[in-house]
Structures are given as structure tokens and as C-alpha cells.
Amino acid sequence: MNTIVQKYGGTSMGTIARIQNVAKRIIAKKEQGNRMVVVVSAMGKSTDHLVEMAYAVNEKPPKREMDMLLATGEQVSISMLSMALDEMGYKAISFTGPQVGIKTEGLHGRARIMDVDKTKIVEALDEDKIVIVAGFQGVNENDDITTLGRGGSDTSAVALSVVLGCPCEIYTDVDGIYGVDPRLYPPAKKLDVVSYDEMLEMASLGAGVMNPRAIELGRKYNADILVASSINKVPGTLITSNIDQQAKDITGLAVYDDEMMVSIKDVPYRSDVAAQLFADLAEAGINVDMISQTKPINDKMHISFSLSTEDRDLLGKVLPAFQAEYEGTEVTIRDDTVKLSVVGSGMKLHSGVASRFFALLCEQQFPILMVTTSDIRISCMIPKEAKERVVMAVADGFEL
Amino acid sequence: MNTIVQKYGGTSMGTIARIQNVAKRIIAKKEQGNRMVVVVSAMGKSTDHLVEMAYAVNEKPPKREMDMLLATGEQVSISMLSMALDEMGYKAISFTGPQVGIKTEGLHGRARIMDVDKTKIVEALDEDKIVIVAGFQGVNENDDITTLGRGGSDTSAVALSVVLGCPCEIYTDVDGIYGVDPRLYPPAKKLDVVSYDEMLEMASLGAGVMNPRAIELGRKYNADILVASSINKVPGTLITSNIDQQAKDITGLAVYDDEMMVSIKDVPYRSDVAAQLFADLAEAGINVDMISQTKPINDKMHISFSLSTEDRDLLGKVLPAFQAEYEGTEVTIRDDTVKLSVVGSGMKLHSGVASRFFALLCEQQFPILMVTTSDIRISCMIPKEAKERVVMAVADGFEL
Numbered sequence: 001m002n003t004i005v006q007k008y009g010g011t012s013m014g015t016i017a018r019i020q021n022v023a024k025r026i027i028a029k030k031e032q033g034n035r036m037v038v039v040v041s042a043m044g045k046s047t048d049h050l051v052e053m054a055y056a057v058n059e060k061p062p063k064r065e066m067d068m069l070l071a072t073g074e075q076v077s078i079s080m081l082s083m084a085l086d087e088m089g090y091k092a093i094s095f096t097g098p099q100v101g102i103k104t105e106g107l108h109g110r111a112r113i114m115d116v117d118k119t120k121i122v123e124a125l126d127e128d129k130i131v132i133v134a135g136f137q138g139v140n141e142n143d144d145i146t147t148l149g150r151g152g153s154d155t156s157a158v159a160l161s162v163v164l165g166c167p168c169e170i171y172t173d174v175d176g177i178y179g180v181d182p183r184l185y186p187p188a189k190k191l192d193v194v195s196y197d198e199m200l201e202m203a204s205l206g207a208g209v210m211n212p213r214a215i216e217l218g219r220k221y222n223a224d225i226l227v228a229s230s231i232n233k234v235p236g237t238l239i240t241s242n243i244d245q246q247a248k249d250i251t252g253l254a255v256y257d258d259e260m261m262v263s264i265k266d267v268p269y270r271s272d273v274a275a276q277l278f279a280d281l282a283e284a285g286i287n288v289d290m291i292s293q294t295k296p297i298n299d300k301m302h303i304s305f306s307l308s309t310e311d312r313d314l315l316g317k318v319l320p321a322f323q324a325e326y327e328g329t330e331v332t333i334r335d336d337t338v339k340l341s342v343v344g345s346g347m348k349l350h351s352g353v354a355s356r357f358f359a360l361l362c363e364q365q366f367p368i369l370m371v372t373t374s375d376i377r378i379s380c381m382i383p384k385e386a387k388e389r390v391v392m393a394v395a396d397g398f399e400l
Numbered sequence: 401m402n403t404i405v406q407k408y409g410g411t412s413m414g415t416i417a418r419i420q421n422v423a424k425r426i427i428a429k430k431e432q433g434n435r436m437v438v439v440v441s442a443m444g445k446s447t448d449h450l451v452e453m454a455y456a457v458n459e460k461p462p463k464r465e466m467d468m469l470l471a472t473g474e475q476v477s478i479s480m481l482s483m484a485l486d487e488m489g490y491k492a493i494s495f496t497g498p499q500v501g502i503k504t505e506g507l508h509g510r511a512r513i514m515d516v517d518k519t520k521i522v523e524a525l526d527e528d529k530i531v532i533v534a535g536f537q538g539v540n541e542n543d544d545i546t547t548l549g550r551g552g553s554d555t556s557a558v559a560l561s562v563v564l565g566c567p568c569e570i571y572t573d574v575d576g577i578y579g580v581d582p583r584l585y586p587p588a589k590k591l592d593v594v595s596y597d598e599m600l601e602m603a604s605l606g607a608g609v610m611n612p613r614a615i616e617l618g619r620k621y622n623a624d625i626l627v628a629s630s631i632n633k634v635p636g637t638l639i640t641s642n643i644d645q646q647a648k649d650i651t652g653l654a655v656y657d658d659e660m661m662v663s664i665k666d667v668p669y670r671s672d673v674a675a676q677l678f679a680d681l682a683e684a685g686i687n688v689d690m691i692s693q694t695k696p697i698n699d700k701m702h703i704s705f706s707l708s709t710e711d712r713d714l715l716g717k718v719l720p721a722f723q724a725e726y727e728g729t730e731v732t733i734r735d736d737t738v739k740l741s742v743v744g745s746g747m748k749l750h751s752g753v754a755s756r757f758f759a760l761l762c763e764q765q766f767p768i769l770m771v772t773t774s775d776i777r778i779s780c781m782i783p784k785e786a787k788e789r790v791v792m793a794v795a796d797g798f799e800l
Binding site for chain 1: 416419420450453454456457458459461462464465466468469471472475476478479480482483484486487492493494496498499520543544545
């Protein structure tokens with residue numbers, strides 16, 4: 001018999017009726033002869049409600065206690081789903097993250113899964129039970145309850161599928177992965193298949209849906225992940241490494257709104273100066289994303305870099321000191337920018353993708369402020385005001 | 401430094417403001433130089449809400465899953481209280497029942513505490529932390545979460561005080577233990593002190609407030625328990641074995657409404673007949689409480705016994721067969737009865753308590769249907785219609 005790991009998110013578990021619907025979906029797969037392991041998130045908005053309660057007693061809730069509190073959300077879900085399955089005549093058993101030995105390390109609120117002990121799960125499957133596991137949570141070396149951060153239930157599901165050596169199905173309130181966010185580009189098409197690398201590039205670019213750690217884990221262990229709707233009966237998107245070599249030029253387009261840009265003019269053209277600048281930025285806790293440097297003129301160069309707007313205040317720790325040390329440099333900070341990226345494994349195979357991309361941008365007549373690339377991605381900073389028409393042009397041009 | 405275990409019930413934890421009030425009370429004791437361990441129940445009506453949710457998906461929720469669900473209530477409380485203490489500038493750490501090794505055995509929903517591992521608690525106290533422990537819950541030998549049944553947080557608190565060898569303070573929404581339920585007898589007085597034995601007799605008679613298992617545990621290990629108000633600053637009631645030898649004649653009066661009575665006339669006067677009757681009743685699952693037997697007339701006797709009205713339907717398994725076997729017997733079932741009991745260690749010391757009690761009853765002119773006694777208790781079945789005036793007469797007569 002095949003084992004399947006399914007994951008249902010908070011929206012799918014939001015009401016009694018939806019929980020019953022999830023139970024029916026699980027039973028349908030079980031009746032096809034599968035051994036079922038199901039990971040669930042907290043019901044609907046219950047996590048938000050718990051967070052609100054926490055902030056009502058403490059402006060800065062201690063993270064360990066926050067994890068203790070939030071973990072109850074999934075514990076409610078697993079028992080409710082297990083009861084619903086029992087009512088429908090199926091044996092089910094629920095487990096918290098700690099109970100199935102989901103061992104984590106790292107900070108409370110964003111712990112990382114290190115190990116999963118499958119013993120209890122396999123025992124229960126052998127007893128013909130449907131196994132329900134709390135997503136989003138684990139236990140650290142002190143026996144403290146931890147949570148995995150936003151989207152952590154995806155990671156729980158993928159980790160279980162890796163340990164059990166079986167497929168993973170992530171059910172959510174969207175129909176799958178789209179090449180472009182349909183809110184930005186309404187005619188956006190759903191992807192049938194996407195590679196881990198593409199998915200990771202898109203996830204790290206802020207294209208929601210799947211937790212990057214879940215994808216990394218899937219890629220590392222070569223575990224296929226299906227992302228599909230928990231409501232509609234349409235095929236979803238398969239995230240896999242076995243991607244068709246006839247891949248499209250561009251698979252997806254992502255826009256990241258919260259990125260700003262710093263340009264420094266007339267920096268002395270010496271490698272130690274740039275090195276020091278980026279060392280200072282790193283030390284201040286700033287995550288630099290894109291970097292560009294012009295060729296020197298009169299032994300002076302221009303350096304630009306981008307960073308998340310979240311880190312804006314940290315710049316004050318670095319730039320004034322830098323300018324004091326290197327007189328004559330001139331700093332410009334722009335936050336009227338967005339980062340637009342196109343991603344596609346096809347770039348590795350097909351030539352001319354970049355030139356088509358830049359030709360499309362060029363038609364829109366606006367300055368491209370910075371560019372970086374990887375082997376499957378081209379990103380550029382553009383003025384915020386150009387965002388909508390550029391997204392349209394690129395999505396139309398590459399038929400996303 | 402002294403260690404104190406405190407317990408706060410659901411009403412005391414019902415709102416953010418009440419949680420903050422509990423935090424302040426804990427801090428006040430800590431500032432007096434005590435090491436504080438605090439057991440809490442689920443917030444307000446949250447357990448009722450969870451039970452409602454369970455029954456919405458399953459008419460007969462599996463008990464293991466019910467425990468999984470209900471345990472979240474206390475987990476929310478402990479993290480909230482811990483956060484409130486942190487906000488007030490005090491180090492606190494919360495633990496679930498399983499995390500502090502509250503090992504239980506027995507059925508889900510009414511497990512019994514077998515052992516508590518104090519290691520983590522003592523470690524945290526040594527780090528000057530206030531330790532918050534989830535009441536009502538533990539873990540069984542399968543690593544499953546269990547709950548202790550109604551009033552189980554009292555038992556958790558007493559168990560911790562036993563393991564830590566320190567006093568136990570149970571804070572609740574009443575001012576202490578009353579000799580009579582003030583709803584039955586408004587001028588009822590609060591007791592300053594009561595013995596375990598008296599408390600156990602009263603608890604088993606249905607006089608609420610404290611869980612009988614908690615009292616048994618306290619008695620077994622000789623741990624004093626203070627029951628007091630979480631709101632009013634009045635002294636509570638101390639449950640102890642070191643009771644003043646000048647004890648009152650009667651400490652408390654309890655009425656149990658849900659007890660009914662069966663009388664069988666003209667039973668052959670042979671010891672094996674009574675033996676068989678009570679064996680059959682036990683086999684049917686009926687808990688017989690009081691028993692009386694008349695002296696034989698013409699080799700026939702009358703047997704009466706009382707049972708909880710909950711077991712009423714089980715009588716049909718026993719009585720018809722009994723009557724078929726012993727022709728000429730006549731069965732009368734009365735459920736217009738209540739059981740009234742007076743309890744007091746003073747009975748062992750002072751003579752004449754029973755005669756004063758029966759004299760008081762006699763003045764009220766009603767039939768006493770059955771009587772049983774222990775060394776510190778007298779119970780009698782009386783007609784329901786006499787209940788109010790008998791309670792008044794006895795409570796007045798013994799100044800309860």
C-alpha cells in the first residue's frame with residue numbers, strides 16, 4: 001500500500017463543515033487503498049486570535065511562551081479532525097509535533113526541523129489508523145515546544161513525506177502555483193509543473209504560497225510536492241526535480257515591493273573600500289540583496305545596492321561613518337522602487353531569453369536602476385510607478 | 401526560602417484583567433521571599449467551548465482525542481499568565497503537564513496522577529523563575545495526553561505540593577469551605593479549619609468546591625491545603641490533619657439530591673438471599689450506597705437500599721429476576737427522596753451528637769426512611785419535601 005502525506009491549511013480547516021469536508025477528502029484517498037498521514041494547520045483565524053491575546057497581556061511576548069500559546073491552535077485542529085474521521089467510521093489518531101518527535105533547533109518562532117521520528121506514525125498506520133499530525137510545531141533539545149514560523153505546516157508535511165519516503169500533497173485555498181500573482185495579472189495561468197529551483201527563486205522573491213524551507217527540504221531529498229486546491233477539483237501544480245527539458249523560457253514573474261536602493265557616487269576605486277562597506281553593512285545586520293558597481297572614471301566608481309525596507313533604520317549605523325571616512329562621496333537613497341524578477345529553468349537551455357526580456361522592458365520606456373542574475377533568474381530594480389505596465393508587458397510577452 | 405504552590409481556577413483566569421490580577425497576587429507572595437509554583441485551569445468557559453466544538457463533529461468523541469483537545473485550554477492559560485508576569489518584570493516559565501512529567505494511569509478523561517518529576521520545576525525555581533504549570537493534565541505510559549476529570553487542577557496542585565514538600569493554596573471564586581451550602585442556608589458560616597476526613601466525607605456527599613482525589617492525596621501525604629478566595633482578602637479554610645481537639649460536634653451538613661431508594665418487603669430471612677441480591681446489583685453496575693435490613697418477623701425481613709438516580713435504568717436487570725425467584729416479595733421504588741448527612745470529627749470525641757441530631761429531625765415530624773453512619777458521619781434518607789426545613793433546623797441547631 002502507498003503512503004500519502006497530505007497537508008491542509010487554516011482556511012481549509014476554518015469551520016466544522018470544512019473540517020468535515022477535509023475528512024471526506026482523506027477518506028476518499030484512504031478508500032483508494034492508501035495509508036494516510038495528514039498534517040493540519042490551526043483553524044482559520046485562530047492563530048491571529050491567539051497572537052492578539054498575547055499582545056493584550058504583553059507588548060513584547062517572550063518567544064518561548066508565544067510558541068507555547070500558538071501550538072495550541074494546531075492541537076485543536078488535529079483533535080477535531082480526528083474526531084470528525086471517527087464519526088465517519090474511520091480509525092484516526094492525532095499527534096502533536098513533540099509526540100512524533102519533530103525535533104527542531106534554532107530560535108523560537110522560527111525553528112528548523114532537524115529530525116522526525118517516524119516510529120509512532122508507522123505503528124499507527126500499521127493498525128490501519130489515519131494519522132493526523134500537528135503542523136507548524138516541534139520540540140527543541142530542552143523539551144520546549146517550538147514553532148516553525150509562517151507557512152511552517154508546509155515544512156512539517158514535506159519533512160514527514162521525506163521520512164516516510166512518500167509523496168506530499170499540499171492543499172490550500174488557491175488552485176496551485178501561478179506564473180504571476182493573479183492579483184497583479186488577472187489572466188495569469190496556473191503552472192502544471194515547476195522545478196524546485198524555480199520555486200525557490202520565486203518563494204524567496206516573495207511569491208507566497210509555499211514556505212521556502214519546505215521547498216528546500218523537498219529539493220534536498222528529491223520529494224515531489226503537489227500543491228492543489230482543497231475545494232476545487234482541478235489538477236494542481238507539481239513541484240519536482242524531474243522537469244521536462246522542453247521547459248518554457250520563463251516560468252514565473254515575481255514582484256517584491258518592499259525593496260529599496262542606496263547609491264553612492266564617487267567612491268575611491270579600491271577593492272578594500274567596497275569590501276569594508278559591505279562588511280560594515282553586514283555587521284549592522286543589513287541583508288544586502290542586489291549590488292552593482294560601475295567601471296572607474298578618474299579612479300572613482302559608483303556603488304549601488306538594494307535592501308529590504310525593513311532594514312532602513314540600520315543604514316544610519318553605516319552610511320554617515322562611511323561618508324565621514326571617504327570625503328566627496330555622495331549618497332542617494334530611493335524607496336520609490338520595486339524589484340521585478342523573471343524565473344525559468346528554460347534560461348539555461350534557450351538563448352536569447354534575457355534579450356527578449358530587456359526588449360520588453362525597453363518598450364515601456366523607464367530607467368532600469370539595477371540588474372542581477374542567476375542561472376535561472378533575472379532581477380531588476382525599477383521605479384514603482386512603472387510596475388503595473390511592466391508586469392503586463394512581461395507577462396503578456398512570455399505568456400505567463 | 402519557602403516554596404508555595406498556588407492554584408487558580410478558571411473563573412480567576414477568565415479575562416485578561418483577571419489574569420493580570422492573578423499575576424499581581426503571585427508577585428506579592430514572591431516579593432515576600434517565596435519560591436512560587438502556580439497551577440492554573442483553563443480560562444473561564446473555554447473548556448465548555450471546546451467540549452461544544454467536539455460534540456459538533458462527533459456525538460461520542462473518542463476520549464483520547466477529547467483529552468488532546470481539552471488540554472489546549474490549560475496550555476493557553478499557562479502561556480498567558482507567564483507573559484503577564486514577564487510584562488510586570490518577573491521571570492516566568494510555563495510547563496504543560498507532560499513537560500513536568502505528571503505521569504498518569506487510568507482512563508482518558510479521568511486519569512489518576514501516579515508520579516510527578518520535579519526536576520524541571522526545581523531547576524527553574526533555582527533560576528529565580530516563577531513556575532507556571534498546566535493543571536488538569538498529564539501524560540500516560542503511551543505518551544498520550546490525559547486529563548484528570550472535573551476539578552483535576554486541584555489534584556495537580558496538591559500533587560506538586562506533595563512532591564515539593566510545601567504548602568498548597570487553592571484559590572477559587574468562593575471564600576472557603578462552608579459548613580452548609582450558602583444557597584441552601586444563607587447564614588452558613590465559613591469554616592476556618594476542617595480535617596481531611598471531614599472534607600472527604602463532605603466531598604463524596606456532593607458538597608463541591610474540592611476534588612475528592614485532591615483531598616485524598618493531601619491526606620495520604622499529610623499536606624496542608626488552604627482554600628481561599630482569589631478576589632476577596634478574607635482568610636480561607638485550612639484543610640489539615642492537625643485539627644483542634646476541641647472540634648465542633650458537627651462541622652458540615654451536606655444534601656445529596658440525586659439519590660433514590662428501593663425497598664423490598666417479605667424477603668426470606670436467609671443470609672444467602674441478601675448476599676445474592678447485592679451481588680446481582682453489583683454485577684449490573686449499580687453502586688449501592690445505604691443499606692438497611694429489618695429484624696425478621698415470621699422468617700421474613702424487609703431490605704432497603706439507596707442508589708444514585710443515574711443508575712435507575714440498571715435496576716431493570718436485577719429486580720424482576722429477583723422477584724421471579726422469590727415469590728411474594730414486594731418492591732417499592734421511591735425517588736422523592738434526598739440524602740442528608742452531617743459530618744464532624746467531634747462525633748468521635750463528644751457523646752450525644754447523634755441524639756441531638758435525631759431530636760432536631762424529630763421536631764420536624766417526617767419519616768426518616770433509612771440511616772447509615774460512619775465514625776464521623778450520620779446520613780439519612782428523608783422525603784424531598786422535608787429538605788428545606790430540615791436543613792434549616794439542623795444548621796440552626798448545630799450553628800453551622
